[in-house]
Amino acid sequence: MGEGYFPLVSPTAVEGILGAVPSISKLRGTNNDDWIDRLNHRYTTLLLIIFAVVVSTGQFVGEPIQCWCPAEFTDAYEAYTTYICWISNTYYIPMEETIPIDIRQRQDAEITYYQWVPIILLFQALLFKIPNLFWRFTHSASGLNLDKIVAMSEETQLGSPEDRAEAIKNLAIYLDKWLGTYQEYRNNIFIRAKKKAQTFCFFMCDRRGGTYLVGLFITIKILYMANVIGQFFLLNAFMATKYNLYGFEVIKSLIDNEPMMESPRFPRVTLCDFQIRQLQNLQRWTVQCVLPVNLFNEKIFIFLWFWFCLIAFLTAINLLKWIFYQLYQNNKVQYVKKYLKTNNVMNSGFDKKLCAKFSRDYLRSDGIFLMYVISKNSTNLVVSDLLRELWKIFKDKHKPRSNNIDDEPMMNSEKEPLDGNHLLHSSA
Incomplete structure (x- = not known):
C-alpha cells in the first residue's frame, strides 16, 4: 500500500x-x-x-x-x-x-x-x-468581592509589619461593615423560625441570614x-x-x-x-x-x-x-475560639460566653466560611490576625455597662433621663 x-x-x-x-x-x-x-x-x-x-x-x-x-x-x-x-x-x-x-x-x-x-x-x-x-x-x-478579599489577604504577607497591621485593620473594618449591612434588624417569630430552619436547611441562600x-x-x-x-x-x-x-x-x-x-x-x-x-x-x-x-x-x-x-x-x-x-453548629464556635485563644484575647468568662455570640450572630456561617477560604488560600496567620481585629470591633460594641455613677445618665424621681428643661425648671 x-x-x-x-x-x-x-x-x-x-x-x-x-x-x-x-x-x-x-x-x-x-x-x-x-x-x-x-x-x-x-x-x-x-x-x-x-x-x-x-x-x-x-x-x-x-x-x-x-x-x-x-x-x-x-x-x-x-x-x-x-x-x-x-x-x-x-x-x-x-x-x-x-x-x-x-x-x-x-x-x-x-x-x-x-x-x-x-x-x-x-x-x-x-x-x-x-x-x-x-x-x-x-x-x-x-x-462581597470574594476575589479581592482573598487577593488582599495574600498581599498582606508581603509588606512590612506596619503595613501588614494597617492592611489587616482596614480589611477588618471593611468586613465589619459587610457583616453589619446584611444583618436581621427584626426579631419576630418568623425571623426566629427562619433561623431555626437555616440550621438544617443550609441550602437556603439568604444574605441576611448569613x-x-x-x-x-x-x-x-x-x-x-x-x-x-x-x-x-x-x-x-x-x-x-x-x-x-x-x-x-x-x-x-x-x-x-x-x-x-x-x-x-x-x-x-x-x-x-x-x-x-x-x-x-x-x-x-x-x-x-x-x-x-x-x-x-x-x-x-x-x-x-x-x-x-x-x-x-x-x-x-x-x-x-x-x-x-454545617449541621453541627458547635464546630463553628470551636473554629473561631481556636484562633482567639491563639491570640490570647479571651481573658474572662464573659469573653467565653461572648465568643459564641461572636461566631453565631456576628460572623455567622458566611463570615466563618470567608475565614476558611482565606486560610486555604493564604495562611492561618492572616486569619488569626483578622479574627483578632474583628473580635476587638465586636467587643467594643458589646462592652458590659459601667458601674460608675458618673457614666450613668441623670435620672428624675420617675427614673427618666433628665434633659435640659428639667435643669432649667430646677434652677427657677
Missing part, C-alpha cells in the same frame, strides 16, 4: 496546535474555593484538554487508519479506500466469527466514536469547568458530584458500551494475569464496507483496516475511568464533610 495518504503536519503547525491550548494561568481562575474544587475544574479540565490535543495530533500527524487492499487496487484506489474508511464508520467483528451477510448486522456493529474523540474530550472539559463558572458569576451577589455563600458553595459541590457521575453515563452513550464497567474488566484481567485481548470498545483491527460506482455498476468491497489511534484512545479512557472514580470519591467525602460541618 502506498504511503502518505494523510499529509504530514509540520513541526510549526504542531507547535501552533499546542499553543492554542489555554495556559494554566487562564484555566486556573481565582483561588476562592478549596483544593477538591480545583481538582475538578482546574486539573481535570487541563488533563482532558491535553488528551484532546494528543488524540488530535495522532489523527492529523501520520496515518490514523491503514487499510489492506486487494492487489488489483491502484494507488488512487488505495488512497480513496483509506479516506473513505476513515470518514465512514468501520465495524468490529472478532476474528473467530464469520462476517455476517446481512448489511444491517454489520451496521449494528459499527464504531462511530473514534473520529469524535477530541470533541468529546473537550466537551467533558467544559462540563468540569461549568460549576466553577457558575460559582464565579454568582458569589458576588453576597455583597447563609448565602455557604449555601451556594455546597450547591456547587453537588454540581461537581453530579457532573463526575454523569461523565460515566455520557461515555456510555458516546461509545455505545457499558463504560461504567470498563475499569472492573481491566482490574479483573490484571488479577487473573491475563493479557489485554482485542477490546470491543477500542478495536485496533476493524472492517470497512464501501461501494465504487463504475458507470451503472456498483461494486461493494469489504476491506480490513487498522486503527492505530485506538491504541491511544484505549489507554486514555482506561486512565480516565480510574481518575473519575478517584474524583468522585474525593468529591463525595468533601461534600459530606461540609454538610456535617
Whole structure:
C-alpha cells in the first residue's frame, strides 16, 4: 500500500496546535474555593484538554487508519479506500466469527466514536469547568468581592509589619461593615423560625441570614458530584458500551494475569464496507483496516475511568464533610475560639460566653466560611490576625455597662433621663 495518504503536519503547525491550548494561568481562575474544587475544574479540565490535543495530533500527524487492499487496487484506489474508511464508520467483528451477510448486522456493529474523540474530550472539559463558572458569576451577589478579599489577604504577607497591621485593620473594618449591612434588624417569630430552619436547611441562600455563600458553595459541590457521575453515563452513550464497567474488566484481567485481548470498545483491527460506482455498476468491497489511534484512545479512557472514580470519591467525602460541618453548629464556635485563644484575647468568662455570640450572630456561617477560604488560600496567620481585629470591633460594641455613677445618665424621681428643661425648671 502506498504511503502518505494523510499529509504530514509540520513541526510549526504542531507547535501552533499546542499553543492554542489555554495556559494554566487562564484555566486556573481565582483561588476562592478549596483544593477538591480545583481538582475538578482546574486539573481535570487541563488533563482532558491535553488528551484532546494528543488524540488530535495522532489523527492529523501520520496515518490514523491503514487499510489492506486487494492487489488489483491502484494507488488512487488505495488512497480513496483509506479516506473513505476513515470518514465512514468501520465495524468490529472478532476474528473467530464469520462476517455476517446481512448489511444491517454489520451496521449494528459499527464504531462511530473514534473520529469524535477530541470533541468529546473537550466537551467533558467544559462540563468540569461549568460549576466553577457558575460559582464565579454568582458569589458576588453576597455583597462581597470574594476575589479581592482573598487577593488582599495574600498581599498582606508581603509588606512590612506596619503595613501588614494597617492592611489587616482596614480589611477588618471593611468586613465589619459587610457583616453589619446584611444583618436581621427584626426579631419576630418568623425571623426566629427562619433561623431555626437555616440550621438544617443550609441550602437556603439568604444574605441576611448569613447563609448565602455557604449555601451556594455546597450547591456547587453537588454540581461537581453530579457532573463526575454523569461523565460515566455520557461515555456510555458516546461509545455505545457499558463504560461504567470498563475499569472492573481491566482490574479483573490484571488479577487473573491475563493479557489485554482485542477490546470491543477500542478495536485496533476493524472492517470497512464501501461501494465504487463504475458507470451503472456498483461494486461493494469489504476491506480490513487498522486503527492505530485506538491504541491511544484505549489507554486514555482506561486512565480516565480510574481518575473519575478517584474524583468522585474525593468529591463525595468533601461534600459530606461540609454538610456535617454545617449541621453541627458547635464546630463553628470551636473554629473561631481556636484562633482567639491563639491570640490570647479571651481573658474572662464573659469573653467565653461572648465568643459564641461572636461566631453565631456576628460572623455567622458566611463570615466563618470567608475565614476558611482565606486560610486555604493564604495562611492561618492572616486569619488569626483578622479574627483578632474583628473580635476587638465586636467587643467594643458589646462592652458590659459601667458601674460608675458618673457614666450613668441623670435620672428624675420617675427614673427618666433628665434633659435640659428639667435643669432649667430646677434652677427657677
